[in-house]
Amino acid sequence: MSYFIKDLVVSPKYQERGIGKLIVEDMLGFIKDKTPKGWKVCIELMSAYEKEGFYEKLGFEKRPNINCGAGMTLFIHNK
16 A cells, blocks of 8 residues: 655745744644554655755654665656
8 A cells, every 4th residue: 555745835924934844743633543554555745846854853764774765756648
């Protein structure tokens, strides 16, 4: 089972109030509640540049690391 979080954006006037943290914690709680016992899930994340620290505080790890290679993307513009 795999989940994907594109990125989380909180309007600047509401930042530094813990709103983003609450949203991510709620998503993670939902995933944990819905995951059957004994299953492992992967939560993949695409973070905005230099915003990785926010997610690291919530348990996410930067890639590449010893267990995972670099994240990758491909954009296709169909003209």
